[in-house]
Amino acid sequence: MDVGSILSILITSLMAMVPIVLTSVGAAWSERAGVVSIGYEGVLLMSAFFGGIMAELTGNAVMGLVGGILTGIVFGILHGVLTVYLKGDHVIPGIGINLLAMGVVPFGILAYWGTAGQHQMAVTMWHWHTKYGDLSPMVFITILIAVVTWWVLFKTPLGLRVRAVGENPEAADALGISVEKYRFWSTVYGHALAGLGGAFMSVDWLGVVQKTMSGGRGFIALANMVFSGWNPLISLIGGWLFGFFDALATWLAPQHIIPGQFIRMLPYIMTLIIVAGIIGKARPPKADGKPYKRE
């Protein structure tokens, strides 16, 4: 392996990091407020699709990213209403959202663009073209979002209130904090970030809309969130590690050293090992995933 390949793996890993980090950071905020969602996989996929449509309709890739955020917000509102206001189960809506995405996206690609399974984007984001691969400004925006989210969550009164409703909703309620309001908007914020990550994949990083393009990233992001101890800053590092394994797998695949299938397993095996190794110490927010009903 020469310096060139190392540099190109590093640059690819920065791009691969973006959707995972954005989703992890969003999920960490949402779970800090006490709302679990496993629908991020579906949100990534659907925002890649709707973000792609938005980019082509407006002829502007940035608007595509906005379209992704809007898609995320719609599903955040749906999940928030079901879990926060109607006090429903936190896992089942996500299963529904993921199933819906597996239908909407292949159906939509065929019904909207008339191609089966895949569409090459006509509009994509501006990139720095380096000798070792493309780099998107979104990489830096993602780092900024992770840092700012961490800062707000741990260093401001707003963040304290968010963590309070996830840790001890009864006490927060007694102090006059609206548990439902904070939980609902936290859910929306979490899904909006995942929406941005999904649109990044189609209008920025890969330049295609594909019916399988989320590739388990929504779940890897949840694993990364657990690994980070629900901390956006550590999610950034963890997300880069997963991005690195993703990039390494892509780089190793054509080298035929070991069968491609085993290389492709690598990120998933690493996720399992890391989560299994670390989780003894990790502690979720106390009221995570528990509906809050006033006595």
Next chain:
Amino acid sequence: MKKSGSDILKSINLKALIESLIAIFVGFLIGAIVLLAFGYDPVTTYSALFQGALGSTTGIASTLAYSTPIMLTALTFAISARTGIFNIGAEGSFYFGAIAAVIFTNIWGNMWFGLFMGMVLGALWGLPAAFLKVYRGVHEVISTIMLNWIAWFFVLWLVVGPYANPNDPNKTLRIPPSARLPLIGNTNLSIAFIIAVFAAVLSYYILWHTILGYGMRASGLNPRAAEYGGIKPKQAIIWSFIIGGIMSGLGGAMKIMGEPPTYAISQGMANVYGYGFDGIGVALVGRNHPLGIIFAAIFFGMLRAGTPLMQIEAQVPLEIIKVIQGIIVITVAIPGLYDLIKNAITRREV
């Protein structure tokens, strides 16, 4: 006889049944709006869908054949859900059941041996997530999803590598004729369907009429209270993964051993992909009750069996049924749906 009849009734929640029916209605309604939005005619689409699924013996046989694998993967989810666990790992066990059928029937061309090994590999693939959950506290949703991907790439390697058919390298070796499941009458429906229904009834029996099942359900309702009552929730969880793995492994094996004319895992594993995920929807619509699952699976099977005619007559992409299924599951997730609707109706009358 009479006593067991009322036992079954007691285990069924009428409200839940009505909620599932409402959800199905909402699914079709929103599906119709989506169809209209993309310029398709919902009436033509739905009538072709039902015509294709129920309008002929072939259609009905196809409906029941499609319902078979998802009935079993739904049982995987439901058995765990009753134990308080979200096991999304049916998909992985299904792949292993399918490849086990290919591997072992080519060693000994016996149907029962193939089914048995499918169940064994399916159960074994359920264990890592069970142990990670019980001993390391890893959330089962994350571990089972990761294990599904690992299973996918591992079985794919077996499919294109060691067990590829030398005469048709895109597919695996075929199930030898001596190990294929017998077909019913003159149809393409094999006895796999009957075995799946039997598995559902057996699951009901285990959950509601055995000590093991009692322990599983008690752990699902309240693990601490169950432990206080002398039940070991950890053991119940491990058993739920094992029984669940057996169901999906059986489903995968029967998918390959009981489906003419292929009798092999096809290119890109297309004929074994997605059944685990569909099963989750079936389980939720069947309200995690094995008997509800039989009917929910037949309903989902009907949707799938109707798609060929729907594509021909209405030119609608077959994925529309996934859209409908997704909406049904989201609607089922609305808590107190029955009461919401009932209140809305009575308010209007007043």
